[in-house]
Amino acid sequence: MTGPTAEPPVTNSVDGNADVAVPVVVAIDGPAGSGKSSVSRAAARALGYAYLDTGASYRALAWNLLDTQVDPADPDAVIASLTDFDFAIGTDPEAYFVRVGSSDVTEAIREPRVTGAVSAVARIPEVRAWLTERFRSIMRDTEFDGIVAEGRDITTVVAPDAPVRILLTADEDARMARRSKELTGESAAAVGEALRTRDRADSRVVDFMNAAEGVTTVDSTHLDFDETVAAVVDVVHDQAARSNPTH
Numbered sequence: 305m306t307g308p309t310a311e312p313p314v315t316n317s318v319d320g321n322a323d324v325a326v327p328v329v330v331a332i333d334g335p336a337g338s339g340k341s342s343v344s345r346a347a348a349r350a351l352g353y354a355y356l357d358t359g360a361s362y363r364a365l366a367w368n369l370l371d372t373q374v375d376p377a378d379p380d381a382v383i384a385s386l387t388d389f390d391f392a393i394g395t396d397p398e399a400y401f402v403r404v405g406s407s408d409v410t411e412a413i414r415e416p417r418v419t420g421a422v423s424a425v426a427r428i429p430e431v432r433a434w435l436t437e438r439f440r441s442i443m444r445d446t447e448f449d450g451i452v453a454e455g456r457d458i459t460t461v462v463a464p465d466a467p468v469r470i471l472l473t474a475d476e477d478a479r480m481a482r483r484s485k486e487l488t489g490e491s492a493a494a495v496g497e498a499l500r501t502r503d504r505a506d507s508r509v510v511d512f513m514n515a516a517e518g519v520t521t522v523d524s525t526h527l528d529f530d531e532t533v534a535a536v537v538d539v540v541h542d543q544a545a546r547s548n549p550t551h
């Protein structure tokens with residue numbers, strides 16, 4: 305469903321053609337459990353935009369390494385595996401999927417064994433550079449008027465020039481409570497510890513706990529899901545209008 309609030313496409317002058325439309329990029333970063341994936345997808349739906357879950361791509365790579373018995377802690381082996389890493393991700397918020405080769409791994413990439421391996425993979429600079437290129441080409445080539453891309457380094461590295469940049473946060477207790485609600489097979493203590501360990505490892509690579517200059521913070525600690533989506537959509541409307549005042 306396309307919402308009634310879709311932004312008009314931004315126009316850029318490319319080769320003298322002032323009417324070439326470029327997709328509006330909405331960049332969202334934040335720690336685990338802050339609501340990035342679910343809120344970004346719902347916001348994309350409301351805006352009529354595409355949705356890019358960059359964390360799912362890091363997870364797909366980690367899944368593939370486990371599946372092919374490559375050690376995620378061996379950077380050379382991980383880098384070598386990129387040559388044959390054939391993954392696809394759905395960016396229509398109504399038809400989300402993640403595939404590696406012919407396997408649908410949409411659910412499998414959320415398993416704790418994958419979550420436990422992903423930070424080691426994500427700290428390899430060559431992996432980040434390789435995936436960043438993929439993300440940029442997906443954002444550039446989208447057929448939607450805009451794309452909501454979420455992860456850890458979208459506001460700072462992948463799309464630092466995006467017209468809308470948001471840091472989505474929530475305090476640690478709220479994030480742990482949300483995650484343990486999802487993972488019913490595990491104790492709250494185990495979920496909490498895994499989340500803290502992963503955030504610590506990830507934040508050595510990129511800073512997603514503090515808003516970079518020009519990035520708007522949305523703190524969802526005391527907001528319910530719908531209120532958080534509405535807060536994000538409000539920021540998009542404000543900032544997209546400011547960066548494209550003629551519309």
Ligand SMILES: Nc1ncnc2c1ncn2[C@@H]1O[C@H](COP(=O)(O)OP(=O)(O)O)[C@@H](O)[C@H]1O
Nearest residue numbers: 336337338339340341342482524527528529532
């Ligand atoms: N503001 C909120 N209030 C309550 N639950 C939320 C809120 N935002 C997200 N959630 C829920 O918290 C869980 C974690 O959200 P998710 O989108 O997976 O976070 P992230 O992608 O940042 O790890 C999901 O079950 C989601 O529905």
Ligand SMILES: Nc1ccn([C@@H]2O[C@H](COP(=O)(O)OP(=O)(O)O)[C@@H](O)[C@H]2O)c(=O)n1
Nearest residue numbers: 336337358359360362422423426455456457
């Ligand atoms: N832009 C991104 C997105 C994810 N990641 C890595 O990918 C992992 C999984 O990301 P995710 O967004 O699915 O994690 P959750 O916050 O949803 O649990 C993170 O723990 C990071 O190690 C990253 O390094 N950079």
